[in-house]
Amino acid sequence: MLLFQEIPSVLGASKYEQKVTEAPSAVSIVTAEEIKKYGYRTLGEILQSVRSFHLTYDRSLQQVGVRGFNRPGDSNSRILLLINGHRRNDNIFGAGEVDTAFLLDVDLIDRVEIIRGPSSSLYGTNAFFAVVNVITRRGRDLQGVEVAGEAGTHETYRGRGTYGNRFGNGLELLLSGTVYDSEGNHRVYFSEFDTPENNNGTAVDCDGDKFTSFFGKASLLDFTLEGGYIDREKHSPTAPYGTVFNDARNKGESRKGYAVLSYEHLFPGKWTVQANVSYNYFHQDGDYIYDYSLDETPFLVVNKDRFRGEWWEGELQVTKQLGERNKLIFGGDYQDNFRQDQKNYDLDVYLNAKNSSKNWGIYGQDEFQVFSGLIFNLGIRYDHYDTFGGTTNPRLALIFNPIEKTTLKLLYGTAFRAPNAFELYYNDGLATQKPNPDLDAEKIKTYEAVWEQYLGDHLRSVAAVFYYKINNLINFTFDESDGLLLFDNIDTVETKGIELELEGKWNGGYEGRISYTYQKAEDKNTDEVLSNSPKHLAKLNLIVPVIENRLFLGMEEQYTSRRKTIYSNHTGGYAVTNLTLFSRGLLPGLEVSASVYNLFEENYGDPASAAFLQETIEQDGRVFRFKLAYLF
Numbered sequence: 269m270l271l272f273q274e275i276p277s278v279l280g281a282s283k284y285e286q287k288v289t290e291a292p293s294a295v296s297i298v299t300a301e302e303i304k305k306y307g308y309r310t311l312g313e314i315l316q317s318v319r320s321f322h323l324t325y326d327r328s329l330q331q332v333g334v335r336g337f338n339r340p341g342d343s344n345s346r347i348l349l350l351i352n353g354h355r356r357n358d359n360i361f362g363a364g365e366v367d368t369a370f371l372l373d374v375d376l377i378d379r380v381e382i383i384r385g386p387s388s389s390l391y392g393t394n395a396f397f398a399v400v401n402v403i404t405r406r407g408r409d410l411q412g413v414e415v416a417g418e419a420g421t422h423e424t425y426r427g428r429g430t431y432g433n434r435f436g437n438g439l440e441l442l443l444s445g446t447v448y449d450s451e452g453n454h455r456v457y458f459s460e461f462d463t464p465e466n467n468n469g470t471a472v473d474c475d476g477d478k479f480t481s482f483f484g485k486a487s488l489l490d491f492t493l494e495g496g497y498i499d500r501e502k503h504s505p506t507a508p509y510g511t512v513f514n515d516a517r518n519k520g521e522s523r524k525g526y527a528v529l530s531y532e533h534l535f536p537g538k539w540t541v542q543a544n545v546s547y548n549y550f551h552q553d554g555d556y557i558y559d560y561s562l563d564e565t566p567f568l569v570v571n572k573d574r575f576r577g578e579w580w581e582g583e584l585q586v587t588k589q590l591g592e593r594n595k596l597i598f599g600g601d602y603q604d605n606f607r608q609d610q611k612n613y614d615l616d617v618y619l620n621a622k623n624s625s626k627n628w629g630i631y632g633q634d635e636f637q638v639f640s641g642l643i644f645n646l647g648i649r650y651d652h653y654d655t656f657g658g659t660t661n662p663r664l665a666l667i668f669n670p671i672e673k674t675t676l677k678l679l680y681g682t683a684f685r686a687p688n689a690f691e692l693y694y695n696d697g698l699a700t701q702k703p704n705p706d707l708d709a710e711k712i713k714t715y716e717a718v719w720e721q722y723l724g725d726h727l728r729s730v731a732a733v734f735y736y737k738i739n740n741l742i743n744f745t746f747d748e749s750d751g752l753l754l755f756d757n758i759d760t761v762e763t764k765g766i767e768l769e770l771e772g773k774w775n776g777g778y779e780g781r782i783s784y785t786y787q788k789a790e791d792k793n794t795d796e797v798l799s800n801s802p803k804h805l806a807k808l809n810l811i812v813p814v815i816e817n818r819l820f821l822g823m824e825e826q827y828t829s830r831r832k833t834i835y836s837n838h839t840g841g842y843a844v845t846n847l848t849l850f851s852r853g854l855l856p857g858l859e860v861s862a863s864v865y866n867l868f869e870e871n872y873g874d875p876a877s878a879a880f881l882q883e884t885i886e887q888d889g890r891v892f893r894f895k896l897a898y899l900f
Contacts (some may be wrong), residue, residue: 280350280381280401282633282645283390283597284540284587289675290635292645292665294718294732294767296382300405303374305811305822307848307863307893312366314380315400319730319769319783321382322805322828324874326885327456327475328504328520330367334384334397335734336763336789336801340834341877346396346685346710348387352404352485352494354528357394358550359577359605362688364394368479369522371496373428373446375416375897376483378405385734386683386714389647389663392601392629393686396712404485407432407440413900420893422475424450440487449478453888456505458513460881466513471505474516495527508879512557512568523551538589542599543582550577558614571614577689578607598632608689612696621693621703627653627686633663643667651684655692656708659684673722685710691742691755701753708757712738727772736763744878761798763789777813777820797832800875802841804829814849822848833875833883842872857899865891 281291288295296318308314312330316323322333324340331342349356349364351372357364365371380402387395410432418426430444452475462469479500486493501521507513528546535541554573559566585599605625612619633647645665652658663681670676687707695703716734723729741759746752765787773779785805789798797803806827814821824846830838848863866889873884 278381278383279353279403280399281383281387282635282647283353283585284595286635289669289720290643290667291383292647292663292667292677292679293387294384294677294679294716294730296384298380298382300378302809302811303377304859304861305820305848305850306809306824307822307846307850307861307865307895308374309893310367310374311370311372311377311380311400311402314374314377315366315382316826317807317809317824318382319767319807320384320765320785320787320805322802324800325367325887326508326874326876326880327506328502328508329365329369332366333800333802335736335765335785336787336803337397337736337738337761337798338800339798339877340800340875341879345394345688348391348393348395348399350399350401351496353401354494354526354544354546355391355394355581356526358524359548359579359603359608360550360552360575360610360689362394362685364400365522365524368448368477368502369498369500369524371481371498371524371526372402372404372483373444373481375428375446376404376430376442376444378403378409385679385716386661386663386681386712388651388661388683389649389681390631390633392627392649392651393684393709396683396685396710404483405432405442406434407442407485407487408434410442410899414897415900416895416897418893418895420450421891422451422453422888424448424893438488440485442483442485444483446479446481448480450476452476452503453505456886458506458882458886460883461507461513471507471514474503474505474514474518476503476516477501490531490533492530492532493527494530495525497523497525499523506876506880506882506885509556510558510881512559515557515568517555517557517570519555521553523549525549540587542585542587545582546580548579548581551575560615569614572612574609574611574613575690576607576609577605579603579605593637595635596632598630600628600630602626602628605689608693610689610694618696619694621695623689623693625654625689627651641669651686653686653709655687655705659709659711675718675720677716677718677720679714679716679718681714683712683714685742687742687755702747702750704754704756707742707755708740710738710740710742710757712736726774727770729771730767730769732767734763734765734767737761738763758793760792761789762792763787776816777811780808780810782809783807799832799834802829802831804841818853819849819851822850831875834878835883837883839873839875839884842870844870844872859895859897861893861895863893863895865893 324331343361343363345362383399414430416428426448428446432442434440481498483496503519526548530544532542552575556571560569583601587597608623610621629651631649648662661682666678668676693703718732721729738761740757769783771781789801808825810823812821827843829841845867850861869889
């Protein structure tokens with residue numbers, strides 16, 4: 269099929285299916301076929317492949333930057349992460365994990381919808397810079413058992429077993445489990461620790477990563493039951509927070525799970541009712557090794573962070589088609605964070621905070637076709653939080669199709685990010701950091717123009733200009749009155765930029781895209797560019813059939829310009845090349861792939877946060893992966 273014989277659809281932009289050309293956002297979609305042919309291993313790598321996104325890795329977590337904003341140490345709390353439309357950001361940090369801590373195995377992804385811009389008018393908090401909606405495969409896509417295994421550099425192994433089927437009575441079932449284990453980079457060098465007592469700056473066998481995950485989904489008639497679980501353990505070679513260097517006991521472990529029951533029915537008169545209720549939990553433990561001294565006797569002690577979050581969510585939404593020109597949705601949701609516990613202790617207990625909170629929101633959106641080729645989209649939502657009160661956020665879009673294959677979008681919107689429990693209540697009890705329960709929500713106002721042009725049957729081009737202004741940005745700072753650290757609303761940020769992209773697909777399996785993004789994010793208090801904010805991003809993706817319908821070469825080139833560190837120095841710009849050979853059909857049901865990442869062994873580092881002694885965190889050189897999957 270040619271790429272643009274049929275315009276793809278998106279679900280997450282308006283909470284119902286619509287063509288991407290009619291969505292009130294700039295949308296990118298990455299499919300399961302692209303994930304396989306480019307060899308993506310994490311959701312973070314999928315996001316990094318699209319325009320205006322870049323990735324930072326501190327060897328504990330991957331942090332996603334969007335349009336120039338990616339503060340070192342950020343927990344991805346300004347991106348809303350969804351699985352099949354269900355919120356996955358936790359209720360302690362508001363984090364959306366995109367690395368091996370992400371609950372879903374990438375092999376279970378049917379497609380990823382990347383929806384740029386503010387979407388608080390529908391989703392509330394966290395839908396600040398973007399919404400990422402991960403759509404899973406269905407039981408009918410397998411009709412049997414699939415097993416997969418892979419092995420790679422750094423003694424990295426992964427195994428998966430999946431069962432999917434659709435039965436004659438209408439029941440559809442998908443069950444999958446994954447086990448992952450990696451020793452990580454055996455030797456990681458940091459010049460900041462280059463002393464004899466610190467093994468000359470080399471951390472040995474301190475970079476391990478492993479997880480076990482499960483996902484299940486069952487659908488019958490109008491009901492769907494879905495749930496997942498992951499237990500991930502990551503060791504840290506970087507000695508964060510002043511911990512002992514080269515000690516493999518510095519680690520973090522997170523356990524996350526959810527279960528959601530959904531109902532959807534189309535009633536006479538074109539009324540669609542959707543409802544869901546879910547239980548969610550998030551547990552995270554951190555072990556940090558410190559040097560202590562008692563009566564002049566030195567010894568090591570394990571300082572422990574313990575975070576426990578549990579919450580219920582419920583949502584009701586009604587969609588109504590009014591005649592031929594109006595599509596109206598309205599609804600509301602409620603979240604009861606009945607557990608938001610934080611504890612820190614070693615020889616003494618320094619923090620034992622037990623909190624809870626509630627929030628709710630109501631929303632509505634009208635998609636009105638003014639005349640053929642002109643759509644006006646208006647959405648608005650009100651949210652109320654126990655912690656800071658209420659906030660109202662609109663989104664407006666004018667979508668114009670003056671001629672066939674040409675779309676112009678003029679977009680305006682605001683969004684917010686509620687202060688999370690960690691920012692509000694965490695303190696270390698050591699007279700260095702204190703809580704700030706008076707934090708207000710961050711607010712963003714955006715203006716954007718998007719031009720999408722289809723060129724014949726094979727090419728699509730996108731050009732976009734955008735301007736963001738963020739107020740009340742929460743930052744980690746000093747209180748001059750007592751000298752203690754705290755989170756406070758102190759920053760104002762402005763971001764402006766341009767995006768250009770050309771995408772194509774031809775018969776025989778040839779496809780690719782090339783993009784360039786210019787972005788400038790400035791702190792308006794100082795008129796300086798933000799740290800970890802590259803001005804230039806350039807990306808090239810290309811799939812070439814080596815043997816028609818059987819063997820494909822996927823090539824990816826990613827360039828990131830220099831970035832400022834928190835110490836006002838700069839990392840160098842870098843370009844990374846990834847290659848994947850993917851084969852299907854050599855034997856019935858068999859898929860084989862071989863990948864090499866950072867082919868030319870580019871030497872580069874990512875800016876570090878204030879939690880690290882290092883100014884930059886070294887990234888891996890060339891690594892390999894070999895993968896087999898077989899469907900019975």
